[in-house]
Amino acid sequence: MPLPQWLIENAKDGSLLLLVPAGKFLAGENPPFAVELPAYYLGIHPVTNGQYMRFMKATGHRKPDNSFYETKSTHPVTDVSWEDAQAYCKWAGLRLPSELEWEKGSRGVDGREYPWGKEWDEKKCRNSENKKSETTASVWSYPKGSSLWGHYQMSGNVWEWCVDAWESGAYGRYKAGDLTMPKASSGASRVLRGGSWGNDGLDYFRCACRVHGGPGIRFGYFGFRVARTLTT
Secondary structure, eight states, X not given: OOOOOSEEEOTTTXXXXXXXXXXXXXXXXXXXXXXXXXXXXXXXXXXXHHHHHHHHHHHOOOOOSSSOGGGXXXXXXXXXXXXXXXXXXXXXXXXXXXXXXXXXXXXXXXXXXXXXXXXXXXXXXXXTTTOTTOOOOOTTOOGGGOOXXXXXXXXXXXXXXXXXXXXTTHHHHHHTTOOOOOOOOTTOOEEEESOOXXXXXXXXXXXXXXXXXXXXXXXXXXXXXXXXXXXX
């Protein structure tokens, strides 16, 4: 069987996706615990305004709730809801990552606190302490803050929607070996990961930090990253 490609491009939306290999990684905290996932692809950076405009042009989908998306084509799209992100993924033939996939993409295999290592470094991601008069940054910014696998901005710039419904105790089940996703009722909150340009302090940018928001919320801190199941 041929080995999977390390880097692929999705023709529909131009997303570049990096392989996250199969195997165990350390998830959660106090203490971290081992979780085994199959291989999958994860977007090398968050979906950009330019990519989102391509989606809007093709489908007539509503625009983000801001006035600058057309002038910042290489910045991550913001002011989009989980529902918007799902519509984009359906059009592109991709999907949102699960939060365990997101965490492995961010954290690598060794239980590190941040994508780049154990110690907080505000210079390695976009946050409220270094944004100056700006908000988001180009998705290719902060290369020294990339994850083990090479993914950009798994900390900072924008909070990223995951596919999962929010369950406060989900990691207790995962630790016990039950990796099934929480069941989602209509309107259930959805998981967001990664921290954003509007946050300060080191806690929000940890690989294990979990927050949530309603699926229809559109906010200037929120964006998303795509994923794809590995096919053989």
